Amino acid sequence: MSDYLSSEQNVAVAAVRRACKLTTSVFNNLVKGETLVKGDKSPVTVADFSAQAVINTILLRAFPHDPIIGEEDASDLRTNELLRTRVVDLANEALSEKPNVEAGEEPSWGIGQKWGADDLLAAIDKGNYEGGRSGRMWTLDPIDGTKGFLRGGQYAVCLALLVDARVELGVIGCPNLPLDPSSPDGARGALFVAVRGHGTHQLPLFPTLSADHTHIPLRMPTLALSQLRFLESVEKAHAALDTNARIAEVLGVTEAPARMDSQAKYAALARGDGNGGVYLRLPTGVGYREKIWDHAPGSLLIEEAGGIVSDSRGQSLDFGLGRTLGENFGVVAAGKAVHAQILEAIKGLGGAPGI
Ligand SMILES: Nc1ncnc2c1ncn2[C@@H]1O[C@H](COP(=O)(O)OS(=O)(=O)O)[C@@H](OP(=O)(O)O)[C@H]1O
Numbered sequence: 343m344s345d346y347l348s349s350e351q352n353v354a355v356a357a358v359r360r361a362c363k364l365t366t367s368v369f370n371n372l373v374k375g376e377t378l379v380k381g382d383k384s385p386v387t388v389a390d391f392s393a394q395a396v397i398n399t400i401l402l403r404a405f406p407h408d409p410i411i412g413e414e415d416a417s418d419l420r421t422n423e424l425l426r427t428r429v430v431d432l433a434n435e436a437l438s439e440k441p442n443v444e445a446g447e448e449p450s451w452g453i454g455q456k457w458g459a460d461d462l463l464a465a466i467d468k469g470n471y472e473g474g475r476s477g478r479m480w481t482l483d484p485i486d487g488t489k490g491f492l493r494g495g496q497y498a499v500c501l502a503l504l505v506d507a508r509v510e511l512g513v514i515g516c517p518n519l520p521l522d523p524s525s526p527d528g529a530r531g532a533l534f535v536a537v538r539g540h541g542t543h544q545l546p547l548f549p550t551l552s553a554d555h556t557h558i559p560l561r562m563p564t565l566a567l568s569q570l571r572f573l574e575s576v577e578k579a580h581a582a583l584d585t586n587a588r589i590a591e592v593l594g595v596t597e598a599p600a601r602m603d604s605q606a607k608y609a610a611l612a613r614g615d616g617n618g619g620v621y622l623r624l625p626t627g628v629g630y631r632e633k634i635w636d637h638a639p640g641s642l643l644i645e646e647a648g649g650i651v652s653d654s655r656g657q658s659l660d661f662g663l664g665r666t667l668g669e670n671f672g673v674v675a676a677g678k679a680v681h682a683q684i685l686e687a688i689k690g691l692g693g694a695p696g697i
């Protein structure tokens with residue numbers, strides 16, 4: 343682990359690990375359980391709120407002066423007692439587990455104890471920061487890829503620290519991502535940590551041995567266009583998949599795209615899964631603004647693994663605009679060798695809808 347932001351890394355890793363344990367247990371108990379009616383989103387709702395309560399509680403105690411841009415707010419919990427009780431119980435289960443001192447956890451982070459409902463709701467609401475161009479701030483997506491979570495597919499717990507609108511630390515927990523991409527049926531649960539200037543590393547999300555704390559450095563492979571495989575969203579509503587197919591044709595990419603929910607795509611790309619090579623996310627129409635928490639940690643994972651992330655016109659992503667990024671720009675994440683050619687192909691097609 344690098345010395346730069348070492349206590350922030352420790353805190354963020356511990357917080358994301360605890361939240362991922364919680365979401366995994368919600369999935370195993372509620373989503374897989376036979377009681378779930380098709381279309382019932384309540385497990386993802388409780389998991390979302392309680393994961394944000396856990397992470398914000400820890401951040402608040404470890405770095406009391408840092409604001410947080412979080413996806414959720416607690417207003418629904420103030421009016422729904424049943425939901426509130428479930429969230430408080432789940433968050434306390436995750437927070438009260440005693441600090442793992444060997445893994446660098448500290449009791450002063452509010453762990454190893456239970457919290458009252460008021461404290462936990464206030465912690466969730468601490469995620470209401472509007473963002474901006476100056477100072478330190480965290481951004482959190484407690485469950486990115488909610489649809490993937492419900493399907494038992496990919497989802498991610500995503501946390502980043504920004505300083506003066508630049509992402510300095512990105513931590514992404516992917517409970518369902520195979521630890522070793524060459525054994526897709528092997529152990530699942532991978533954790534990714536990127537620190538500006540110090541690379542992107544992978545470690546097991548749920549360590550059992552002390553050797554599991556070893557950080558493995560990630561480097562994106564250098565691929566030619568003909569070897570590329572596109573990584574893209576599962577949901578047609580979230581990205582212009584038809585445009586992706588046209589761009590693939592222009593570039594001579596023949597491999598069928600890999601579809602994956604959530605920022606797990608950035609993580610998979612950073613470690614070169616399945617000949618990944620490009621994550622294309624072009625808007626489906628006019629008006630949608632991408633959220634800061636959907637791209638801040640993932641983009642640093644790519645950059646620190648040697649790749650480039652830009653909007654579809656080649657500009658770097660601007661994280662200083664508030665809770666969202668600019669309108670209708672799309673995201674192109676790829677290895678250095680092919681990024682410019684992909685931008686050319688997008689331009690050649692006259693951009694994407696809404697660009
Ligand atoms: N219309 C539209 N356009 C673009 N993006 C949208 C749109 N609607 C939602 N979202 C955001 O997409 C997040 C999930 O994106 P994914 O990359 O996981 O795609 S997908 O799950 O395969 O759909 C998803 O994140 P979560 O809400 O955290 O799941 C949303 O923030």
Ligand SMILES: [Mg+2]
Binds near residue numbers: 483486487635636
């Ligand atoms: Mg999201």
